[in-house]
Structure formats: C-alpha cells, structure tokens
Amino acid sequence: MRKIFICLFLVIVLIFINLVIKNPVGLYDEKYSIFIHRLPLEKYFVVDSVGFILGLRKFVSDIAWIQLLQYYGGSAPEEHCCSEGICFTEDVCHAEDYFEHITKIQPGKYKRFIDYCRRVVILDPLYSYVYFYGVGSLAWNLERPDEALELVDIGLRNLEFQKEDANSDYWELVKYQQAIYYKLGGKYLEMIDKLKEIVDAGKAPNMVKAILANLYKKYGRYEEALLIWEELLLSGDPEYVERAKKQILQLKKLIEQKI
Template structure:
C-alpha cells in the first residue's frame, strides 16, 4: 500500500512537470522549411549528417561538430585545401572552378559554405559568423563572401549589433559598396537600443558620399545624447559640417 502511494505521488509529480514544460518550454530553434533554398545544407557531402541533426533535435551538437570541422579545414595547410578542391573540380565539374574571381585565388574555397553550415544548424552561434566573416574578408580578401555571412547573421539576430559593425567595416574596405549599407543602417537607427557607434558610422558614410546635410543631422543627434565618449568628436564634426553646408 505504501509503495503504491509513493508511486502515485511520483506519477502525479511527473505528469504535472510534463504538463508545465509542455505549456511553458519554447524550443530555441524555429521549424525548418526545407523547401527554401536558404535552408538547404550548403555542402552536399554533409547533407545527411546535417539533416539528421535537425530532424532528431540535436542541432546544437551537430553545429559544434561542424565548427570543429571548420577549424580543422581552415587551420590546415592551404596547399592541402587547394589540392582537395582541385581534385573535386575534376571529379564533379564544378561550375565555379573556372571562375577566378569567385574562387578567391584558390584559398580555402569552401570556407564560406562551411561557416554557413555551422550557423544554419545553430543560428545563435554568433562567434562563428564573426570568425568566418572576418577571415573571408581580411585574410582571404573575399569581402563579398564576408558580407553574405554577416547578412545571414543580421537576418537571424537583427539585434546583435556586432554583425552590423563588422559589416560596416567590410563596407569601408569596399568603398563602392557604401550605398548597399545605407538603407540597412537607416533601418537600424529606428531601434531604440541602436548603438551610438552605428549612428556615427552612418554619419561618416554620408560625409564621405557628400550628403553633408544628413551627416550633420546625425552628428547633432549624437551630440544631444550627451555621451562623453562622443562629445569632442561630435563637436568637431558639427563645426566642420556647418561650414560645408552653411547651416
């Protein structure tokens, strides 16, 4: 009788816990729509492993394994990576193999796809975006691929401002890409928690592109925020821009 009572209490406690978790637990990852191209595994040879991780609910673990493979790939010999890629080109007739611009001088061709593989398994693996985007841009001189990585990060975590700042740095590297970023930064300014640094970077872009009126307006807004770190800089910019605009 005593054992039955204990069992009943444990059963009720387990049932109550299950009911509570079912109502209150939010799965951290959204349901994946595999019909969308952006959700397809970026590398076919890992597709079965990646899809298994998603289907069986172990995306975080699968992403960690994929990240280790990134470090093994990028930390290995560049010549070895190039040789492996050239061999795959001969076997599979890759369309990109003859495209010298896309190939990026033959250096670690698959790095972007390997990074995208990691973050599509775990969209909240923020370090992977920053590591991959920075390596692609500054180490391998493939800024367009770096921008693509940060765009994916911005889409998955729009309030994680480091992605926008890194992307801005890439835009500064590619001067002819300024206009592509202005719209995104203007949208970012609408958020009440937008970092002041983003506003200052946008003001600098407008100044470089000759839109002195908009640049002046942004520096005035920065000055009005009263932050000590930007006080002297904003005063200098406002003085200079007022001379340029006559305002």
C-alpha cells in the first residue's frame, strides 16, 4: 500500500512540474488520439489531476461544466461593486436577474470564460455541448470572436474523427465557425441565416436560440423572434422562462404596432 501512495505522489509531482514549465502534461488518450495539454485553471489543478490519474475524467468534466455555469451565471469576478465608497461581496452586489445577463452582450467581462471551457474539454474532449455553448457565448455575448474561433479549432481537432458523418457534431461546429466569419466580415444577414441553420438542426443550446431571437428582434423580424421565445417558454428552462415571458409581451406589442 505504501508503494502505491509513493507512486501516486511521484506521478502528481511529475504532472506539477510539467504544468509549471508550461509543457504538455504528457498523458496520452489512446482511444481518441488526443494529447492532454497544460490544465488551464490553476485553482482546480488537484481535482483535475486526480481525475486524470484515477480515470475519472468524465466525472470531473461534469463537475467542471457545473463550475463553468456557476462562473458565467454569477457576476463577473473581475467587477467591483461599490456604493458610497463601500465595496460589497459578489453575491450582495449581484442585483441583476441571475440568468438574464446570459443573453445580453457583455464585451470585456468573464475574461477567463474560455479557460473554463478549455478545462472541460481537456477532461472530456468529446463534450460537444461545451463547444456549442462556449463558442456561442464568446462570439455573440462576450464579443470575443477570436477566442470563439480558438475554441472552434480545439473542437474541430478533437472531433476530427467524425468528419465522415455529415450529421456529426464536427460539421455542426463548422457552422458556428462560418457564422463567426460572417460576423467578422460584416455579413450579418448571412450570419443570421447560418445561426438559423444551427438552431434548426436541433443541437443548439437555448442560449444560442436566445441570441438568434435577439438578432431577429434587432432587425425587425419580430414574428420569427416571437416563435423562438415561445419555444423557450415551453421548454421550461428556468434560465429563460421569465425572460421569455417579458420578450413575448414586448414582441406582441411590436407586431401590433407594425401592423
């Protein structure tokens, strides 16, 4: 038993050394031919390392996903909330509706969002939903399309073995890539059409559907926006139910005024 603990300790030390010098960890996933690169979030190093060593990567990746949602669902950690010279803790100053901000444009916030995404897909490279959710958030809510494309590239490398299947997540991720390039090129109508194609495929997170609904509203396509918000309301997703109710009322008024 003592020898086992010594070996485990030595493995952890070797991984730590690799992390410090910013080299690949040196673990190799034979099943998917993926090298495991330096873990992106130092504070989760112990948990993530244990996941690798004990073969619990999928379990730890689910925990990492929840932590990503907690990070993105709360106030941006880099923000400070002060009133009359007094600064408050994150939960006290978080006066905005907990979920509503997820569908708003917030450039410059949540600076480590991509690291949270990278952490999940390092643990589970086939966690496609994280690519879709992360890319959508980075490209349209956080206004960091360069980081979104970086995450796309990671996903395409990890999902490359799916290329022969036209309905695979690999090609779904390519659609996100195309939509981002349309955005960068100022081709917003083409971008909207590509996002519609993504939503119609049935794999899009509700957050991406909300992004498309907001874009429809922005360009005066109220009926199409209304259909999406009605769908989100029926989904029962607690992140969107209340916001869907508000948007439905607003859109119905706008449609009446339009007539």
